[in-house]
Amino acid sequence: MKLAELKAAIAGSIIQDSVTEEISIQGLQIHSGLINPGDMFVAISGYTRDGHEYIQEAIERGASVIIGEKPLQLNVPYIQVENSRKALPRLAGAFYDYPSSKHKMIGITGTNGKTTISYMLRHILNYAGISCSVFGTISYIINGEEYPPTNTTPDALKLQELLAMSNDEYVIMEISSHALEQSRIDGLTLDYALFTNLAHDHLDYHHTMENYFRAKQRLFNFLNQDGQAIINSIDPWGRKLTSILKEKKVPAKIVAKEGKGDLLIEELSPEGSGFRVSLNGKSYPVILAFPGKHNVYNAAMSILTCYEAGIPIETIIAALDSFKGVPGRFEMIEHPSGARFVVDYAHTEDAIEYCLNTAKEMGAQKVTHIFGFRGGRDQTKRGNMLDASLMYSDEVYLTIDDLNEVPLEAMLKDLEALKLKTSSGRVQVISDRTAAIRKAWLQAKKGDWVLITGKGPELYKEDFLLPVKSDLQALEYLNHEFQAPYKTGAQLQGLFK
Numbered sequence: 221m222k223l224a225e226l227k228a229a230i231a232g233s234i235i236q237d238s239v240t241e242e243i244s245i246q247g248l249q250i251h252s253g254l255i256n257p258g259d260m261f262v263a264i265s266g267y268t269r270d271g272h273e274y275i276q277e278a279i280e281r282g283a284s285v286i287i288g289e290k291p292l293q294l295n296v297p298y299i300q301v302e303n304s305r306k307a308l309p310r311l312a313g314a315f316y317d318y319p320s321s322k323h324k325m326i327g328i329t330g331t332n333g334k335t336t337i338s339y340m341l342r343h344i345l346n347y348a349g350i351s352c353s354v355f356g357t358i359s360y361i362i363n364g365e366e367y368p369p370t371n372t373t374p375d376a377l378k379l380q381e382l383l384a385m386s387n388d389e390y391v392i393m394e395i396s397s398h399a400l401e402q403s404r405i406d407g408l409t410l411d412y413a414l415f416t417n418l419a420h421d422h423l424d425y426h427h428t429m430e431n432y433f434r435a436k437q438r439l440f441n442f443l444n445q446d447g448q449a450i451i452n453s454i455d456p457w458g459r460k461l462t463s464i465l466k467e468k469k470v471p472a473k474i475v476a477k478e479g480k481g482d483l484l485i486e487e488l489s490p491e492g493s494g495f496r497v498s499l500n501g502k503s504y505p506v507i508l509a510f511p512g513k514h515n516v517y518n519a520a521m522s523i524l525t526c527y528e529a530g531i532p533i534e535t536i537i538a539a540l541d542s543f544k545g546v547p548g549r550f551e552m553i554e555h556p557s558g559a560r561f562v563v564d565y566a567h568t569e570d571a572i573e574y575c576l577n578t579a580k581e582m583g584a585q586k587v588t589h590i591f592g593f594r595g596g597r598d599q600t601k602r603g604n605m606l607d608a609s610l611m612y613s614d615e616v617y618l619t620i621d622d623l624n625e626v627p628l629e630a631m632l633k634d635l636e637a638l639k640l641k642t643s644s645g646r647v648q649v650i651s652d653r654t655a656a657i658r659k660a661w662l663q664a665k666k667g668d669w670v671l672i673t674g675k676g677p678e679l680y681k682e683d684f685l686l687p688v689k690s691d692l693q694a695l696e697y698l699n700h701e702f703q704a705p706y707k708t709g710a711q712l713q714g715l716f717k
């Protein structure tokens with residue numbers, strides 16, 4: 221691509237431009253280590269590092285043009301812009317020929333439910349014969365192929381590259397508040413923008429709930445002219461957003477339980493697997509083999525979005541009937557005794573409440589909750605998460621999700637301090653996550669439910685006692701070992717010491 225075309229995309233934000241000759245740009249990169257000869261390198265001042273410090277490496281690797289935001293004299297063509305992070309989506313959009321315009325775009329934001337809704341939407345669209353890509357926390361699915369994700373929302377460069385790769389009609393994107401703050405989706409226009417809910421999370425980054433909410437609101441600036449907001453107004457922040465959008469005259473459709481709404485949830489069965497929705501004055505029964513009231517709300521958001529996209533309601537309901545669930549979200553495993561083990565990705569107070577409450581409503585007689593925290597991230601939510609856990613469980617094993625470079629001793633000290641604060645006598649700190657799972661496995665009896673939350677399908681970053689890499693693998697391992705006929709109880713005890 222010609223440099224002139226890329227410069228046109230950032231015209232207005234150029235401060236200094238030493239390049240007069242026409243240059244052909246082979247590729248665009250933000251990481252110096254990925255530069256090939258003839259590429260443009262965009263230096264970004266980051267949160268942990270400064271991309272400008274890697275310009276020399278980029279030049280050595282053959283970068284032909286550098287974009288940055290500092291006044292520099294270089295021996296290669298250099299363009300100084302006001303803000304490199306904001307210039308990046310414009311450059312990337314132009315480089316990949318504005319690929320979002322070739323797709324119907326659905327963006328989903330909110331603290332919880334984004335992944336679940338994106339999987340439900342994909343399932344319904346596919347059922348209706350419509351192809352779609354998904355970019356989110358679990359994976360990037362494009363043209364039917366799965367790719368490991370970098371971030372929940374990819375950076376602006378990766379995002380445009382993925383959009384260009386996709387031949388799918390629809391693209392469903394989870395859009396994190398970080399992405400909205402960091403201009404990752406600048407330049408996109410959305411056909412549908414969904415808001416699920418807001419709960420205490422990521423305050424290490426946003427500091428206050430109001431800031432966090434403001435970041436989420438930005439999503440609705442990306443709606444195209446005919447675009448449609450879809451809001452879960454069962455959530456109080458959703459109701460607040462509805463009023464804000466109304467004032468701004470942004471067209472919004474509303475999911476509600478009672479009162480006014482474009483889709484009303486009626487007659488919710490206690491554990492949530494069966495419910496009715498009312499839409500356009502008609503009432504429809506929906507069967508969802510994926511438990512939890514929270515998943516009813518997710519299904520309602522998906523139904524309304526697909527309905528707005530023109531899929532017949534009968535098709536949508538038939539599709540949901542065969543929806544099997546989402547990896548690591550309320551995944552149930554039966555213990556040989558008949559006890560239930562559940563692996564779930566809950567990592568906020570409200571998600572814990574929903575999950576534990578679902579177990580109660582499904583008949584749990586005793587609930588053991590195994591959960592932990594990620595080192596270095598929002599620590600202000602920990603106490604509330606433990607309170608929520610104690611409200612709905614009989615026994616809590618506090619453990620770790622991953623250390624994230626925090627020393628184990630420091631993490632254990634925090635866990636012990638939390639335990640002391642509760643003074644409930646129902647909390648045990650077990651630093652090794654798999655030891656906690658094993659303890660619960662050995663004690664489980666019919667009627668017991670054990671919920672293991674926080675990691676979902678994610679792989680462990682630490683090495684634990686059991687030779688496994690995830691919560692689900694730990695359960696498979698225990699199931700296998702304890703059913704293997706040639707091992708005596710004593711041998712097994714030895715194995716796990």
Ligand SMILES: CC(=O)N[C@H]1[C@@H](OP(=O)(O)OP(=O)(O)OC[C@H]2O[C@@H](n3ccc(=O)[nH]c3=O)[C@H](O)[C@@H]2O)O[C@H](CO)[C@@H](O)[C@@H]1O[C@H](C)C(=O)N[C@@H](C)C(=O)N[C@H](CCC(=O)O)C(=O)O
Pocket residue numbers: 250251252253263264265266267268269270271272274370371372373374375376396397398399402404
């Ligand atoms: C705090 C944060 O959000 N950081 C994000 C940010 O990183 P950054 O730009 O500050 O990167 P940096 O490491 O400081 O480096 C600065 C620049 O130097 C460049 N560099 C660096 C090293 C080198 O050798 N050469 C080089 O050129 C880098 O490519 C970068 O351009 O921009 C990067 C590109 O978009 C993101 O990958 C990165 O996400 C980090 C990994 C992260 O953990 N982010 C989390 C907080 C996040 O974004 N999470 C949300 C989901 C939240 C949720 O709902 O659960 C998400 O969307 O994933």
Ligand SMILES: Nc1ncnc2c1ncn2[C@@H]1O[C@H](COP(=O)(O)OP(=O)(O)OP(=O)(O)O)[C@@H](O)[C@H]1O
Pocket residue numbers: 330331332333334335336337357372394416417514515517518548549550564565566567570571572574575
């Ligand atoms: N609508 C909802 N309301 C509250 N909690 C929910 C809702 N949907 C899912 N959850 C809980 O949140 C967890 C994460 O769900 P999901 O992965 O769908 O959310 P997410 O927004 O994609 O989260 P993340 O961005 O952290 O990946 C689930 O395992 C469940 O415990």
